[in-house]
Amino acid sequence: MDGTLQALQNRLLASLPRDDMALLAPHLSVVNLERGRLLHDPGDKIDTVYFPHDGVISLMTLMESGAAIESATIGCEGALGLMAAVGPRQALSRAIVQTPCKAERISVHHIHEAWERSPALRDLVDRHTEALFGHAIQSVACNALHSVEARFARWLLTCHDRISSDRIALTQEFLADMLGVQRTTVTAVARGLQTKGIIRYRRGVVDIIDRHALEGVSCECYGVVRRTYERLLP
């Protein structure tokens, strides 16, 4: 239950000054989040904040049709539910665990108390919110303008940055949902990238072979979002 004694891979927590971190530390605990776990659905009261050390959490917008499409992702550069540190919040989206995560967990109650006392934490929350908003509006444009292949590549790159491996566990069906397209389209695109030697895949596993080439296939949105985070959360 004491996060300060281990390496803090979460960059948000790592950037907090010592005294501010001391307000949070007694209430943090490390949890392992297994793949596929549902953390909240739209309308749920947010009562816990997660700071991932690794792995990916997806924010998904639910549609009436039952479709659930990814609208943003959270990794070690951010936190899930952080806006609720400011005051009570209902979730706007579904949050599910994309890849197995180790994350620091804290109750909204405790982080709100720290938020009231710590200007540094308030500032961090604000900048995180801004970065997440930037992420979202870039995705609005990306989904309107860019091909499935470019978005597929962008998704792999974003995921690759957040796990310490060239191997990503994911099925094509799952990725099709994330991107909001048909599975057959994902199959076709994946085959194309494999033929070019950029990725290799089999049943539920994708290996990234040539990351540099993947960046060439991806749209600019990958870099834009990444730079937004770096500017706002150095």
Add this chain to the structure above:
Amino acid sequence: MDGTLQALQNRLLASLPRDDMALLAPHLSVVNLERGRLLHDPGDKIDTVYFPHDGVISLMTLMESGAAIESATIGCEGALGLMAAVGPRQALSRAIVQTPCKAERISVHHIHEAWERSPALRDLVDRHTEALFGHAIQSVACNALHSVEARFARWLLTCHDRISSDRIALTQEFLADMLGVQRTTVTAVARGLQTKGIIRYRRGVVDIIDRHALEGVSCECYGVVRRTYERLLP
């Protein structure tokens, strides 16, 4: 320069308690924003906040290709640049005036001072940010999943809510940019809606004939975003 003597159509300002409003009022001034005016571009330091009384301001994400696609809109239910009340901010998007607006204008310096003193204003800013984020993630999904016709209808409805007229001045070319599609596609969709008696248009002007039918053509995203604003900014 005294906004308190006239009807406050901007719902954000109208919801502020009297004492909190008194902190802002001396620094507010009404401005007329003409159609097409550029208020900021990505990277610009935000130095002014606008609270529209009517009309629409569009937030547009700029791409390397030169495309500028709409990622959110601001009307009388919100404000432009409000996140900067919390602290210095760079714009993430282009903001342009979509339809002629009357808006209250205040410098970031002055609204930040009020923000420091007024818990009600701080709360308002936070809820506005949350609503705008909800708007953005809904648009992420909408652009991935919904047809141009549905998004066209959604756009008209959103605009219609914010101007006190059934007549909207806009060219098809302009709307094509907003939606991130070809003009010829907009022409085809507009013709379809006119044939059905839902809208009528000519050179740069669209009349909404049957709003109820337009809601049927639109996707659910119109209502979802609207309800998000109503919940967070009553």
Add this chain to the structure above:
DNA sequence: CTCCATGCGTCGAGTTCTCGACAGTCTTTG
């Protein structure tokens, strides 16, 4: 009034993606 810039109509080839269907293959489980 004439010119001319702007905005709309249309056409057609081509690409991307959808949607449903079914077959094949791998993995897990009983």
Add this chain to the structure above:
DNA sequence: CAAAGACTGTCGAGAACTCGACGCATGGAG
């Protein structure tokens, strides 16, 4: 081992949208 379930491969018809091109109408400026 056998059965069931999960994942990928493929196919084909069709819808949606792109992209470039060109012509026509409208309305404002000189």
